[in-house]
Amino acid sequence: MNPQQTIVALATPPGTGAIAVIRMSGPEAIAIIGQVFQSRSGKKIEHEDSHTVHLGWLVDGANKLDEVLVSVFKNPSSYTGEDVVEISCHGSPFIQQLIIKLLLHKGCRMATAGEFTLRAFLNGKMDLSQAEAVADLITSDSAASHQLAMRQMRGGFSSEIHELRAELLNFASLIELELDFAEEDVEFANRSEFTQLLLRIDKALSRLIESFSSGNVLKNGIPVAIVGEPNVGKSTLLNALLNEDRAIVSDIAGTTRDTIEDEINLGGVRFRFIDTAGIRKTSDTIESLGIEKTFEKMQQARIVLLMLEAKKCLDTDWMQEQIEQISSKYPSKPLIVLINKVDTISELERKEISTRTTSFSQRPNQQIIMLSAKDKSGMEQLTDQLLGWIDQGVLQNDQVVVTNSRHYDALTKARQEIIRVQEGMEEGLSSDLLAIDIRQALHYLGEITGEITTDDLLGNIFANFCIGK
Structure with missing residues (x-):
């Protein structure tokens, strides 16, 4: 340029x-x-x-x-x-x-x-992180992604990185000064204060790194996998959520053999729903591949919706077996069990199922909702539950949230260097060896805000912008 x-x-x-x-x-x-x-x-x-x-x-x-x-x-x-x-x-x-x-x-x-x-x-x-927020703001398509981009563009993330880097740079200067007086064995950097600083920086970096899991999905959309047996109503549910006939609905089991994905904005948050092939034992090669993809999508999903047919749920043991099949495989993943086709059972049978599932609904990260995807009853409860499980607290308490994978990578590398410095302090390493890792940590923090850049880095970042911005 x-x-x-x-x-x-x-x-x-x-x-x-x-x-x-x-x-x-x-x-x-x-x-x-x-x-x-x-x-x-x-x-x-x-x-x-x-x-x-x-x-x-x-x-x-x-x-x-x-x-x-x-x-x-x-x-x-x-x-x-x-x-x-x-x-x-x-x-x-x-x-x-x-x-x-x-x-x-x-x-x-x-x-x-x-x-x-x-x-x-x-x-x-x-700075560079604010410049990247400009691109995020242009592409924001939900209230959540817009709010995160605006917060980053105002400089909240930059300010925190600048403060961490300034504190570390101050001690790094003292460490470097000690190298000039190595023969006199002079100690300018108070090791006790330096240890406390490293602990504070490590804690701050850990918090920022952890925020990426929430920030990234709020920015790019929360993946939600819809799983269950064939012909249980998964495609009908997807169509009901989207208010259009996106997926083919048929009484023939195994209609969906590949994944179908689409996005919808719910309560200002973008969700990416994934309709998957029905889970069952089959000799059909193509259907088997689709079922393999179902488990892959469950692994990648932030939330899993397990659909069960209401009539079959009258058999408590069968229902418990279906639920355990998923919850045991992904114990930490939020699971919503959707008992579908409640329009095909009596009110007494609904109450019976509801009574039997009370204990399950009290488990953390698990919930049961009775609905009819065909009649769109119970959809509001499903929407409320989905929004309730998303960490929107990061949007409400104005805390700094990392949404950019480049920032996440630099923060992770910076923390690794901080850990090396901590270990070096414990082992009593000399100032010159400590200085090497401190310089690297400063380098990675500087890459985030652009205090340290290369032509390749700038080229990669700004190549993704639209012309005219």
């Missing part, structure tokens, strides 16, 4: 719309717009104040291309920290292309993916 070049890109989605926004950033942005913009007021836009909007015509010589609004943001008080101009034009793709071609002819070049935000990072307008 050459910061001396002025870049241009369409900032709104391509296609026809009421308006489109074309963005320029760089040292020549205001001079270039001054060559092609005629203000209605007759004033020269180069002389106007920052953060002002001007109505006029965009012209190519004597030819008026469009009536536009031009917004001016002068450095350093702009998104990128450079001079920025935003042109709001009519949303015709033809007009958009005319304007962009004109600006390219006047000296701009096309921006690459994420280059505006990359310039904001390089000019100190945000």
